[in-house]
Amino acid sequence: MKALIWLLTVVALATEPPTDAGLSTQVQGSVTLGTQGGGVLAPFSKVRVGDTLVLGAGANLELVYFASGRREVWTGPAELVVGPERSEPRSGAAPVVQETHADLGEQLQTLPVLIVRAERDRAGQGVVRSGDDAPDPRSLLDAEELAAIDAAKTRYDALRKVFDPRDVLPDIYYATVLRSYGLHAEADQVLVEARKRCELCDLPPLSTAAP
Numbered sequence: 001m002k003a004l005i006w007l008l009t010v011v012a013l014a015t016e017p018p019t020d021a022g023l024s025t026q027v028q029g030s031v032t033l034g035t036q037g038g039g040v041l042a043p044f045s046k047v048r049v050g051d052t053l054v055l056g057a058g059a060n061l062e063l064v065y066f067a068s069g070r071r072e073v074w075t076g077p078a079e080l081v082v083g084p085e086r087s088e089p090r091s092g093a094a095p096v097v098q099e100t101h102a103d104l105g106e107q108l109q110t111l112p113v114l115i116v117r118a119e120r121d122r123a124g125q126g127v128v129r130s131g132d133d134a135p136d137p138r139s140l141l142d143a144e145e146l147a148a149i150d151a152a153k154t155r156y157d158a159l160r161k162v163f164d165p166r167d168v169l170p171d172i173y174y175a176t177v178l179r180s181y182g183l184h185a186e187a188d189q190v191l192v193e194a195r196k197r198c199e200l201c202d203l204p205p206l207s208t209a210a211p
Contacts, residue, residue, distance in 0.1 A: 018048040022065040023108045026202050029059030043202035051082040069105035071098040111176050118206045152177040168194040168201045
């Protein structure tokens, strides 16, 4: 009976859909999924619980976990397995870890969807063109939405004070918040300023600030 219960549990777990765990916010060099020549991991790709990531020599990978806001910076050669809130190392040096904020991780979970929408807009689908008489997009938001943006700006300012000036994760976070509320021009300006501070950093292609 115990063997049957164990078998049913294994089957149930095997049929559950994979769980999104985090986002690759910076990818430099060779980073692949799996050990058997899997696909290349691109910047701003979701990683799922159970994914194996392999870094080549000299490669760098930055992961931010959605549930915890935990930020891990890995340097290759290394191999790791993605967990629900942190990675499990298999080989190589341990990552540099920074605990940010759960809200940051939660907000970044929406970034891949926003990137898809931005790419669609650039292709000419669903683009809203505004003229000089267009209303201020902030005027279309209610008090609760404006308060959420103000809270995000406060967190952004606090992150910028403690992060290295060339670190663009706070900018990615705040631009994601702004874009999610339809404040595209403001998000664009945040990324433009981030690009000035770090020419080689990965930035999400939400605007002309990133290729």
